[in-house]
Amino acid sequence: MKTYYDPEDLKKFGKIGEFQKSMADKFFDYYGEVFKEGALTAREKSLIALAVAHAVQCPYCIDAYTVDSMEKGCDEEQMMEAVHVAAAIRGGASLVHSTQMMNKVKEISM
Amino acid sequence: MKSLKAQNHPLSNSRYELDLLESPETGIPFSEKLTESGLYPLKPTQIEILQLNLGKMCNQVCKHCHVDAGPDRKEIMSREIMQDCLEVLKNQEITTIDLTGGAPEMNPDFRWLVEAIRKIKPQAKIIVRCNLTIILANPKFHDLPEFFKKHNIEVVSSLPYFTAMKTDAQRGDGVFEKSIKALKMLNEVGYGQENSGLILNLVYNPAGAFLPGSQEGLEAEFKKRLANPYGIVFNSLFTITNLPISRFLEYLIRSGNYEVYMEKLIEAYNPSAAANVMCRNTISVGWDGYLYDCDFNQMLELKVSCRESQHIRDWNQQKLNNREIVINQHCYGCTAGAGSSCGGATA
Numbered sequence A: 001m002k003t004y005y006d007p008e009d010l011k012k013f014g015k016i017g018e019f020q021k022s023m024a025d026k027f028f029d030y031y032g033e034v035f036k037e038g039a040l041t042a043r044e045k046s047l048i049a050l051a052v053a054h055a056v057q058c059p060y061c062i063d064a065y066t067v068d069s070m071e072k073g074c075d076e077e078q079m080m081e082a083v084h085v086a087a088a089i090r091g092g093a094s095l096v097h098s099t100q101m102m103n104k105v106k107e108i109s110m
Numbered sequence B: 001m002k003s004l005k006a007q008n009h010p011l012s013n014s015r016y017e018l019d020l021l022e023s024p025e026t027g028i029p030f031s032e033k034l035t036e037s038g039l040y041p042l043k044p045t046q047i048e049i050l051q052l053n054l055g056k057m058c059n060q061v062c063k064h065c066h067v068d069a070g071p072d073r074k075e076i077m078s079r080e081i082m083q084d085c086l087e088v089l090k091n092q093e094i095t096t097i098d099l100t101g102g103a104p105e106m107n108p109d110f111r112w113l114v115e116a117i118r119k120i121k122p123q124a125k126i127i128v129r130c131n132l133t134i135i136l137a138n139p140k141f142h143d144l145p146e147f148f149k150k151h152n153i154e155v156v157s158s159l160p161y162f163t164a165m166k167t168d169a170q171r172g173d174g175v176f177e178k179s180i181k182a183l184k185m186l187n188e189v190g191y192g193q194e195n196s197g198l199i200l201n202l203v204y205n206p207a208g209a210f211l212p213g214s215q216e217g218l219e220a221e222f223k224k225r226l227a228n229p230y231g232i233v234f235n236s237l238f239t240i241t242n243l244p245i246s247r248f249l250e251y252l253i254r255s256g257n258y259e260v261y262m263e264k265l266i267e268a269y270n271p272s273a274a275a276n277v278m279c280r281n282t283i284s285v286g287w288d289g290y291l292y293d294c295d296f297n298q299m300l301e302l303k304v305s306c307r308e309s310q311h312i313r314d315w316n317q318q319k320l321n322n323r324e325i326v327i328n329q330h331c332y333g334c335t336a337g338a339g340s341s342c343g344g345a346t347a
């Protein structure tokens, strides 16, 4: 069955340089640098990536960072809490805009 | 749960396992990768460690066990074979004696052997791979921490995670709670405590079809999570990759993870880990005295290649030093990422 998302495509990620090499090289260097141990641990970064993957709803990233988080020793509870953080920010981001709606309502109401 | 052997499972047959590992779908032969790294044929550096497998008998039946150990396994090392091992120790420059199993403490001659090794090698490092729960399994084992301390034995214990859910999923119901109790008993006699000189190392291996992350990062996390709330201390954490043999192989196949896991191991091949594989400085002795390049080869019944020195009674240092190490696709487990050995990461 043909689908837009194929798990096998994740393995081809590294080959995006085939169409534009210099930018891909810069991107992957940067990517590697970002995920190194730093002021945040590699483990903390993996959980952030997992949460962001859910926010941007990227199935490749969800698979990749689920495995990565487990490899880095995170447990199910921590991973689910990370997703809740993403959900809370997404939900909150919608809801906080309701203040604009409320402002407008008040502006045009008697 | 029964061992694969007691279930008469096809994977309890090493020939069957090897056929599966060697099938072309498993991927590039390990020998090719070693050739690319200039390491083929794989040769020993120097024999420093003698690892004695005292038997397949164990009080646990962990799902990933590469020994296929359990209470239903009766193969244990006899005192006669132990005596042959002691003869080798008397005459050879071996600096570390690593006692493993099953649960090595269940061998009725375990304490006799430890005392005999200490007499011959007062300064050597003696390691016991203690599964922790054995200490609580029977009152006759409750004094093991004192016994280990008396003979200055280094304790290496598996604890796949710092929560009950994941630990019990791999090692059996209630194992986490008992392991915590046993770790407290070891801490009480001084193990893992600063400046006590009594070493307690933990082993982490993933509870599933994924690779271990960085040893340093996991050690820091384990230290934090065992200190609080349990007040447990230990020295180092060794991360170990699960090799695709025996019960872990059975799990991989049953869960549909075999191909992806092998692909992952092969993709993560690291030449510097390959240069440091443990078979280069270790000889593993089976319960019946046969010699192997490592405990994994032992379980696959792949004896050392030098025919003149395949049994502890026929130990020939020169032949063993010059032998070619027997390799197969399972070896990718030792060379993935930061590498894996009985002492943790290697690269």
Ligand code: SF4
Binding pocket: B058, B059, B060, B061, B062, B064, B065, B066, B067, B068, B069, B070, B101, B102, B103, B131
């Ligand atoms: S992994 Fe260790 S404790 Fe678990 S069954 Fe095997 S030998 Fe026993």
Ligand code: SF4
Binding pocket: B277, B278, B279, B280, B293, B294, B295, B296, B297, B325, B326, B327, B328, B330, B331, B334
């Ligand atoms: S499985 Fe054994 S023989 Fe193979 S690389 Fe690892 S230690 Fe060496």
